[in-house]
Amino acid sequence: MMNIPLNIVRTVHDWIFSIMPEGLATFTEWILIAALYLALFAVVGLYLVLLERKVAAWFQLRLGPNRVGPWGIFQTIADALKLVSKEIYDPVRVDKFLFKFAPYLVIVASLIAMSVFPFSKQFQAFDINIGVFFLFAVSSIGVIGVLLGGWASNNKFALIGAMRSGLQTISYELSVGLSILTMVLLTGTLQLSEIIEVQRTGGWLILQGHIPAIIAFMIFMIAGTAETNRAPFDLVEAESELGAGFHTEYSGMQFAYFFLAEFINMFIIASIAVVLFFGGWLSPFGITEGITWFPESLWFLVKVLLIIFLMMWFRWTFPRLRVDQLLTLEWKYLLPINLVNLVIMAIVIWLNWTI
């Protein structure tokens, strides 16, 4: 028996194909799926913002938002409504085209990346055979938006922020890539669903690959946090140094795009971590393996939220690094460790030492 969400999808699919010619029906479905993902994106973004505010409050001996709706659950929706209704203001002598184009680049990059997420076995828009590679490649486009936004703003603080963002992303991309490569070595596939299926029999990859996998996970988390420009690597928008960094001059919904993209990127990084290290939608020790009606995507979400909580914990505890320390950490420590770790992983697989 299939699970209920899929039945709905199948019903809708059959209904669309029964009333339209095939080409038009496919096109309609594309649009529906895109709209669904867009809605999902908005919900994820808004509620991650709320979660961040709540987590921050718990760390900081505060209550957090609690006025709009029970436990403040409508707070971020109210904020979004406010941002939508605000004037989109562009300062004098900005590069108008690039200034307006940049937020869309950031948000679109995050959105495309979301399309390959394996929420569950049936809930995945594209299951392409280079899934990990695609996810990683697409999510890096966002930095161009950040660079353009900072450059076009005609503001020196924004420019410094954008330049920092460029060097940070270029540097840490290497570490993210190499730690992913370490895990791909173990699975032998780039397809997200297959990576997860490998873990159904052999246990989660972080256990299968034991020592090199744990090192890879730690490096991935550090580099992933840097990739999303979050504290302790939030030099891009270091508010005590640069005001608001690259998005200083943005207002209204354009600002919201940058803001939401940060949270979507965090979601992306957490999802990659869950797929590569913690078995994606698989339940821990297979406890819900036999229960057919149990939504597997729930496990995926729970794991992703735990990783996101970890990243929020970093943010609200650590001070920020300096720009040269950031580069030292990457080029002198993470990258060499990563390369050695890749070799160790290869040896582990070669000698069949995996669990």
Next chain:
Amino acid sequence: MTDQEVNTKMKTEEYFVNMGPQHPAAHGVLRLLLTIDGEIIKNVEPDLGYIHRSIEKMCERDSYQQIVHLTDRMDYLSSHINNEAVCLTVEKGLEIEVSDRVKVIRTIIGELTRLASHQLWWGVMGMDLGALTTYFYAFRDRELINDIFEETCGARLTMNYFVPGGLMYDIHPNFVQRTKEFITHFRTKLPEYDRLLTGNVIFEKRMKGVGLLTKEDAISFGATGPVARGSGFASDIRKKDPYSAFDRVDFKEALFTEGDSYARYKVRIMEMWESMSIIEQLIDNIPEGNIKEPTKAVIKLPKGEFYQRVETARGELGVYINSTGTKNPYRVKFRSPGFSNLSVLNHISKGVKIADLVATMASFDFVIPDIDR
């Protein structure tokens, strides 16, 4: 290509950035004119005047009791100590000896003020370095001190509790008990500060070796307070020139010789421990006595010059009063610690990164209205 050829061909351009007057790291309206080459600072020029209220000129207009109220608005984080400075100067001129009770209460309240100020500094320092949680931890504890002050003198920021000749009124009956409770509370909470920030690798990397100030420079620039003591210059007025009840308490002067931001940080943490110990030594036996020596309704200082210095949370505050024998001073001059400390900034910030400048400024603990009166 040799290095020199590369350098001449790859010419980088310096540019100019206004940091402030509205900038989150300045904690007020301080404008820094930065000349930057990429991330590296070539020159820092502080520009003052955005919060100038001509307090010294206003003092010439006001009576001696009124002057006390103006000093709250200078270094608002150590307002009690500022008030004390003026009161001590006026008392010196009138040759009044205040009772022991007043002296002890002034000392306890002064040390509580220092604690509150250092707590706020600790919170804001963390925030400047990107650790936002410290702010709330500091404010949790500072709130308790403010409550004690509020109970006794009705205000939480601009206190006006000390008057020439003593205190405006006696301490609240709860004062002793609540202060003791606070000390017990804070003795368990101060190690928490260390656990959250002090030992952190990133924090140490950001602070150690940053903003190096040698002892010679500290002396020649006239730096005082924790800034000078972080460079090994023993400048604590409480030790060198004890006023109020500081001659009867036993405390160590926090002194570190490294001269970097981390040393200044450690000085303030140690000062918090010492302040607590000072309060504990005094709180149990506050002597009985007059809370105010009788003064005339209109105080007239004798002709002459009077000077008194105290140790605020930021360093040496000197009050100079030149009197011609009338009810108003002829000239008043405040030697504020922040102004001299700020003059060091350009000297030690050349060639560092923007982030280092922010860290250095955080470790200097500027209060802008104190610099710019």
